[in-house]
Amino acid sequence: MDSDLAEAVDGLKTVFSQRKLALTFGKARPELVDDLKKKFRVPSRYRNFLLEANPTQFESATPVERIRLIPAEEIESTQAQMQNWKPTWIVVAESALLGDPYFLDVSKPDPEGDCPVMTAMSGQDKWSPTLAASSFAQFLRIIGTAMEVATGFSENIMDDEDEESFREALVPKVKVIDTAALRAGHWT
Numbered sequence: 001m002d003s004d005l006a007e008a009v010d011g012l013k014t015v016f017s018q019r020k021l022a023l024t025f026g027k028a029r030p031e032l033v034d035d036l037k038k039k040f041r042v043p044s045r046y047r048n049f050l051l052e053a054n055p056t057q058f059e060s061a062t063p064v065e066r067i068r069l070i071p072a073e074e075i076e077s078t079q080a081q082m083q084n085w086k087p088t089w090i091v092v093a094e095s096a097l098l099g100d101p102y103f104l105d106v107s108k109p110d111p112e113g114d115c116p117v118m119t120a121m122s123g124q125d126k127w128s129p130t131l132a133a134s135s136f137a138q139f140l141r142i143i144g145t146a147m148e149v150a151t152g153f154s155e156n157i158m159d160d161e162d163e164e165s166f167r168e169a170l171v172p173k174v175k176v177i178d179t180a181a182l183r184a185g186h187w188t
């Protein structure tokens with residue numbers, strides 16, 4: 001993993017430990033990762049992530065969202081379940097609350113071998129993607145930052161005022177990480 005991605009993973013490990021939440025990263029089998037590359041054009045940065053930090057147990061916890069990163073072993077079956085799905089979209093996470101997918105758009109690679117992470121509401125007639133992060137590394141940073149902000153909030157169902165307070169605390173931090181994602185509106 002490059003230093004940018006390794007730093008994002010280390011940040012997640014720290015905040016999960018501080019919040020005493022279960023988190024397990026393993027190492028995906030190289031032949032599985034090669035197979036995913038061939039079948040789905042999985043970009044190099046995400047492949048390196050799976051090889052070094054395959055999320056075997058990962059579910060973030062904030063008052064407004066729970067994001068479960070999908071382990072390498074589940075990517076192909078998750079892809080197969082998606083209806084009306086573009087072949088350039090690779091599911092890497094899902095909302096544990098709503099079932100909405102978070103996915104790499106491999107039609108838009110950057111020079112570092114990364115791609116934007118998009119999300120869309122499930123249960124609709126048509127997928128309408130929204131930018132969640134400009135890259136996978138930034139996506140991990142935003143999740144970690146949201147977990148840090150959530151430390152001061154209850155884990156229970158929040159009322160609208162509490163949810164608004166959480167989002168107001170998160171917005172300036174997301175702005176520093178990824179201005180484009182903030183403008184897209186998913187985190188606000």
